[in-house]
Amino acid sequence: MISFDYISAADVESALRAASTPSSKFIAGGTTLIDLMKLDVERPTTVVDVTTLARRDASLAAVSELPGGGLRLGALAHMSDVAWDPRVRDRYPLVSQSLLLAASGQLRNMATMGGNILQRTRCSYFRDTATPCNKRDPGSGCSAIGGFNRTHAILGTSEHCIATHPSDLAVALAALDTTVQVRGTAPRSIPFADFHLLPGAHPEVETTLRPGELITSIDLPAVSFAKRSLYLKVRDRASYAFALAAAAVAVDLQGGAIRGARVALGGVGTKPWRSHEAEAVLVGKRATEATFRAAANAALAGARPHKDNAFKVELAKRTLVRALTEVSA
Amino acid sequence: MSDGRAPSVGAPLNRVDGRLKVTGGARYAAEYPLPNVAYAVIVTSTIAKGHVKQMDTSAAERAPGVLAVLTPQNAQRLPGYGGNTSGTAVPNAYGPPAMRVPTLLQNDEVHYNGQPIGVVVADTFEHATAAAQMVKATYTEDKPVLDIHSAPKNPPETVKPLGGERTSKHGDVASGLAAATVKVDQTYTTPLENHNPMEMHSTIAAWDGDSLTLYESTQGITSVRNTVAKSLGLTPDKVKVVAYFTGGGFGSKGGPWSHETLAAMAAKRVNRPVKLVLSRQQMFGPVGGRPHTIQHVTLGARPDGALTAVRHESTSNTSTLENWVESAAAQTRMLYASPNIETQYDLIKLNVGSPTFMRGPGESSGTFALESAMDELAYALKMDPVALRLKNYAETDPESGKPWSSKSLRECYATGAAAFGWDKRNAVPRSMRDGRLLVGWGMATATYPARRQAAGTTARLLPDGTIDVRAGTQEIGCGTYTVMSQIAADALGVPVSRVRFELGNTDMPENPASTGSVTAASTGSAVNEAALALKAKIEQLAPGGLASNSAADIVAKNGGQPVEVTVTSKPGAEQQQYSMHSFGAVFTEVHVDPDLAIIRVPRVVTAHGVGKVLNAKTARSQLQGGVVWGIGMALLEETHVDMRSGRYLNADLAEYHVPVNADVGTIDVHFVEENDPHVNPIGVKGAGEIGITGVAASIANAVYHATGKRVRDLPIRLERVMA
Known part of the structure; x- marks a missing residue:
């Protein structure tokens, strides 16, 4: 960890001003940033604390109603608060479940919505400054390709990066056509599908957030069938572990037929992995295991496994089949 | 107890240092x-x-x-x-x-x-x-040389396991195998692990x-x-x-x-x-870990289960700094009676940090291989795994021929099996279910040597009546402060509250390292001897001792000086006369999701004979902790090293997985009472190491029973069961 300046922002405008230098970072819960600063992976010279913004505008840390039946998750709302919010639990079970299956109780009490969707990969090569990593040090090479890559992505990879996006919440959000509200020089809305980027030739650029922009909320649209939703996470140990495979699903079932479906996968993608391919297979079909298996095959059709993570292809399929089976039961 | 006081040894006393620990008053090195x-x-x-x-x-x-x-x-x-x-x-x-x-x-x-x-x-x-x-x-x-599977072996003369020989040969395994009707010949591996x-x-x-x-x-x-x-x-x-x-x-x-x-x-x-x-990152490499092992086990048996041959060859890695041997074949030399037993160690030098002792060193890796192979043999023989072990019960030490100082393994099998409900097991793989989940029941034998080393203690009677006892041992969480206070109190016939036991300073009488389950036996014997000597000295000064005289009077009769004795307590000829080991049995239930291969361990039942139990609470914690370690070893723990650079890849507690509470179900610990008059003066065998031994095999055997999939490589990750 290098020496850095700490600024506590009084309001959004001063936060944006303070964060206008290239080597500055916003900090909220700090559960990712401090961790990576200790490892010397993140080296901000200025850290702008935005948790203080909620004193002036409580909605930044709250769950509030949106016109039309959606919910706005304040960027500074803690994972635990959102997870246990009765409206979230009632209308978006998959969001609540994705939060409760993530991290640990202590981390969930600190980490925020905005920070969660910006968390960095757990790729061990990214986290180790002694090894090449295109995401951390552009052009240095990818150590995971040809290295130990059991936990790495099989979807959305490139020849430059195969790091898995670690967030559970983001997978649930990807399934819901969420919108990310940000403040920069001007406020703007970013559809969730456009928020995270595939690594391509530039794995160091992970989102479409511009330098100095601040997330203010994540807006969940009204999805009539989101009540019938599920986040299923498969991991090595029963708690406090990242997903090997996860599925966020919602289905609109009418008399055994699927009228609408949302499918996103976690633990397997370089970004939160919405699968329109799986949804296309599901819609209009009977909710049977054969249908679910066909959807899973469609979702993983583009999978590109590496040496140690080939098992994830079948595991992700089975996870998705199980999630669809349970949510349709 | 001359004054009729109930003994404190054996009682489930709370830790005497518990309040200090939970209030932050216990001072650790960096503090x-x-x-x-x-x-x-x-x-x-x-x-x-x-x-x-x-x-x-x-x-x-x-x-x-x-x-x-x-x-x-x-x-x-x-x-x-x-x-x-x-x-x-x-x-x-x-x-x-x-x-x-x-x-x-x-x-x-x-x-x-x-x-x-x-x-x-x-x-x-x-x-x-x-x-x-x-x-x-x-x-x-x-x-760098990093792959144990392709690196050359050390010259044999450099392979020197602690306290033993590189090879052992008892009878002739080749002829034993020729006489066998059923054989198991398999290779088992365990990965690098770190203590954390x-x-x-x-x-x-x-x-x-x-x-x-x-x-x-x-x-x-x-x-x-x-x-x-x-x-x-x-x-x-x-x-x-x-x-x-x-x-x-x-x-x-x-x-x-x-x-x-x-x-x-x-x-x-x-x-x-x-x-x-x-x-935490520097805890991976510079301060040791469990080495890789590649263990080749060959068993031969007659149709009735009698072992005609046992061979166990263990190859483990060391560093390029040292030649350190994981004694994974140690238990194979003494656990089962067979006329033909051979073991051998080999080493492979890798560019990794030096390996070292890690909980149940040798026996935890070794019982995974041996006890998995025994389970495979039981299936090959269509014999109950407990019955197979009883058939080959060693009445004396097969290697040395010496009698055991005590052994209650038969009772451990019986106690564990009864508490577990083993008789309700349908041995056919995939035959037991709980709803969608596959249920597996497995068992294995646990064992660890009962060692003792020389240890010193000073005991003093102070004018205010405090019994001050000092020994240069360590409190590493096992309950040493507590059990030593109990031993001293009973030997002197005073309440535990009157004893002040001090440790952890090289100005105090020398004691062995708190490793290898030696502390209770070694330091405990010294504390007992010192307390008895102090009691005798007090009696000499003031007939009737502490029961009839005030401490102040006794000290006055000693010229105003605290009454003090210092002893060094050593093992003796009994070490040559007897073979000394703890034994136990581990019974495990696993639930396996048939599609996702998620393995859970809802219950483990253990029964151990560890000599005298000094404190029922701390001993239970020791054995429960050993099971938790065994769950980690079986299902989770592995240190990953990049095969090109040798970097440690999961050097933190988020990625190096040890069990969390949710991974641990009920652990039902049973002690089989043992009165061992030979092992040491206080009849203690130690409970620190044995708890993990046998657990990984018991879980692997349960996974086989649940799924029909024999996993011979630890940890048993879901892809190894899915495949």
Whole structure:
């Protein structure tokens, strides 16, 4: 960890001003940033604390109603608060479940919505400054390709990066056509599908957030069938572990037929992995295991496994089949 | 109990140090508030094999607060480094008890990735940490040897397991196999693991002239004192080591590594006390771990299950610094009666940190292989696994022919099986279910040697009636303060509250390291002997002793001085007459999701004969903790190393998985009562190590029963069951 300046922002405008230098970072819960600063992976010279913004505008840390039946998750709302919010639990079970299956109780009490969707990969090569990593040090090479890559992505990879996006919440959000509200020089809305980027030739650029922009909320649209939703996470140990495979699903079932479906996968993608391919297979079909298996095959059709993570292809399929089976039961 | 008092030994007493621990009053090594302390941070190598060409320390030296940067170029030359001054590491130069070859900046060699190659000292921890990241080393890099499956074996003469021979041969396995109708011939592997105690290895080094005090997180104050003194060219009396509480060690703190001496060197350089705490990442490599093992087990049996042949060949990795052998075949030499038993060890040098003792060293890896093979044999014979073990029950030690000092394994099988409900098991794989989940029931035998070493104790009666008992042992979380107080109280016939037991300081009588389940037997025997001697002395001074005289009167009769005795208690001829081991049985239920291969362990039932149980509560905790470790070993734990660079890849507690509460179901611990008149004066065998042994095999056997899938490579990850 290098020496850095700490600024506590009084309001959004001063936060944006303070964060206008290239080597500055916003900090909220700090559960990712401090961790990576200790490892010397993140080296901000200025850290702008935005948790203080909620004193002036409580909605930044709250769950509030949106016109039309959606919910706005304040960027500074803690994972635990959102997870246990009765409206979230009632209308978006998959969001609540994705939060409760993530991290640990202590981390969930600190980490925020905005920070969660910006968390960095757990790729061990990214986290180790002694090894090449295109995401951390552009052009240095990818150590995971040809290295130990059991936990790495099989979807959305490139020849430059195969790091898995670690967030559970983001997978649930990807399934819901969420919108990310940000403040920069001007406020703007970013559809969730456009928020995270595939690594391509530039794995160091992970989102479409511009330098100095601040997330203010994540807006969940009204999805009539989101009540019938599920986040299923498969991991090595029963708690406090990242997903090997996860599925966020919602289905609109009418008399055994699927009228609408949302499918996103976690633990397997370089970004939160919405699968329109799986949804296309599901819609209009009977909710049977054969249908679910066909959807899973469609979702993983583009999978590109590496040496140690080939098992994830079948595991992700089975996870998705199980999630669809349970949510349709 | 001459005064009719109920014995405290055996009772489930709360820890006498419990309040201190939960209130933060227990002081650990890094917490000693020394004035003017400086902070040291170790710089580690980023290659696995080669030489440090140059270390650019200019930025670090200019960084705020930096007091010194120690490198191989500028570090003081140590007169005692391997007994030579050439700077070349000499394998096993120190010999027991330390056995370690540390890396102390005496040369430019790099033996593994993450090896200490420098030390930055600064006025604050933050300054030292920041500056350490500014040190840039360049290397002459050689290709490291990292794959145990392709690397060459050591010459046999370099393979010397602790306390045994490289090979053992009892009868003739070839002819035994020829006589067998059923055979099992399989290879089992266990991965690199790291101990990960909660408390990081830490040292505060403080010089006073040419005398050194080390506040140390250790399981062995004496071995730290002796080794650090030898490295620095001091006599042991010039080094004092203090460790009143140690936050877990599990073998990694059994002896000294590099950081203790490096802290002393840094303190000398800056002429201030220096605190050095390893980072969690630095706990992977520089302070030991469990080595890989590749174990080839061959069993032959007649149709009735009688073993005609047992062969166990274990190959484990060591480092390029040392030849350290994981004694994974140890239990095979003594666990089952067979006319033909052969074992053999081999070593492979890899560019990784030196391996060392890790909970149940040898037997935890070894019972995974042997007890998995026994389960495979039971299936091949269509025989119940418990019945197979009873058929081959060793009434005497098969290797030495000696009688056991005590053995209640038969009772352990019976007790465990009854408590578990083993008789309701349908042996057919995949035959038992709980809803969608596959249910598996497995079992295995547990065993660990009952060792004892020489130990000293001083016991004193103070005028206020306090019995002050001192022994230079360690409290590593096992309950040593508590059980030693209980032993002394019973021997003297006083309540435990009157005993003040002190430990953890090399000014006290010498005791063995708290390793290998020796503490209760060794220190406990010494405490017992000292307390009995003190009682006799008191009786001599004041007939009727403490029951009839006040402490003040007794002390007055002693010329006003506390009544004091010091003893050294040693094992004797019984060591040659008897074979001494603890035994147990582990029964496990697993639930396996048939599609997702998620394995859960809802219950484990154990039954152990560990001699006299000193404290039912702390002993139960020991054995439960051993099971938790076994769950980790079976399902989760593995240190990943990059096969190109030798970097440790999961060097933190988020990625190195140990069981969390949700991974642990009920653990039902049973003790089979044993009265062992031979093992030592207090009849104790120790309960620290045996708890993990047999657990991994019991779980693997249950997974086979649940799924029909035999997993011979730990950990049993879901892809190994899915496949």
